[in-house]
Amino acid sequence: MTLRSDQIVEFREQGLLRVRGVLNPEDLQPVIDEIAEFIDRRALQLHQDGKITDLHTDEPFQRRYGLLFGQSREMGKGLDIMQMLGPRMFNFLHTESLLDTLESLLGREITCNPIQHLRAKPPDEFEPQTGPSFHMAPWHQDAAVMMPEAENSDVITCWMPLLRATPEMGCMEVMPGIVGDGYLRHQKEGGTTIVEELLPQQQATVMDCEQGDIVLMSRFTPHRSRPNLSEHCRWSLDLRYQPTGQHTGRTGHPDFVVRSQDPANRISHDEWKRLWKDAQDNPRGVVGHRAT
Numbered sequence: 001m002t003l004r005s006d007q008i009v010e011f012r013e014q015g016l017l018r019v020r021g022v023l024n025p026e027d028l029q030p031v032i033d034e035i036a037e038f039i040d041r042r043a044l045q046l047h048q049d050g051k052i053t054d055l056h057t058d059e060p061f062q063r064r065y066g067l068l069f070g071q072s073r074e075m076g077k078g079l080d081i082m083q084m085l086g087p088r089m090f091n092f093l094h095t096e097s098l099l100d101t102l103e104s105l106l107g108r109e110i111t112c113n114p115i116q117h118l119r120a121k122p123p124d125e126f127e128p129q130t131g132p133s134f135h136m137a138p139w140h141q142d143a144a145v146m147m148p149e150a151e152n153s154d155v156i157t158c159w160m161p162l163l164r165a166t167p168e169m170g171c172m173e174v175m176p177g178i179v180g181d182g183y184l185r186h187q188k189e190g191g192t193t194i195v196e197e198l199l200p201q202q203q204a205t206v207m208d209c210e211q212g213d214i215v216l217m218s219r220f221t222p223h224r225s226r227p228n229l230s231e232h233c234r235w236s237l238d239l240r241y242q243p244t245g246q247h248t249g250r251t252g253h254p255d256f257v258v259r260s261q262d263p264a265n266r267i268s269h270d271e272w273k274r275l276w277k278d279a280q281d282n283p284r285g286v287v288g289h290r291a292t
């Protein structure tokens, strides 16, 4: 789905754009199935190890993970894109309608930035929130999780739920219109967050999304997580894309071309896996956050 010119202007001015219905259920279902299979394997293993007692096999995808996580935090181990490295996730990162939308902003040569996550945000009853965490991001700009060298890279964050994400389920909260001032200083205390005196006093927008919607944010757009007060897990992906050739802000992890006029620039799933495993087994380059 390409963007209209008013949507492009809105994104550039506000640093925020929710685009409805970019993805079809058929785009997302293979990824959901891949995750459900992972959960099944992990739950069986933990059951064999005596770490969980109830497999909750009859529960739907949105409910099961929380019920398992509530019994053992180890359910969450390895449950991220660069750990699972699944073929269906790799295909999803190339979804045509998603790239068509991004092409409206980034041009025709598009790279997938290695800062990308799958977040399985369980209901708070299974993970009481005592402070910032992977599931409870405080106010930050994504520029803060990149090296300063990427300050001028047009990295666009692309957040999307795998199913629905309502305010009660802990969808994101975003401040529109904060792009012109660039990077705001962040601190590590409190989990990579904008220092209090620099936090813009701007009314935040609650980004509830239906399945298929995506939220696009600039690297300077402040955003944070909301608590999950529902009974369902909030499943989401936060991906980042950029024009090919610009600095990724994460030299220690592999980026790869997802759209190009020259098909030779594309890589295979096997190569993607190899690059990630090599980065994990032989760490080099910068992987950390910019916040000091």
Ligand SMILES: O=C(O)CCC(=O)C(=O)O
Pocket (backbone or CB within 6 Å): 119, 135, 136, 137, 142, 157, 159, 171, 172, 223, 224, 225, 226, 236, 238
């Ligand atoms: O998914 C969330 O709740 C937070 C995501 C986030 O902070 C990000 O994509 O940078």
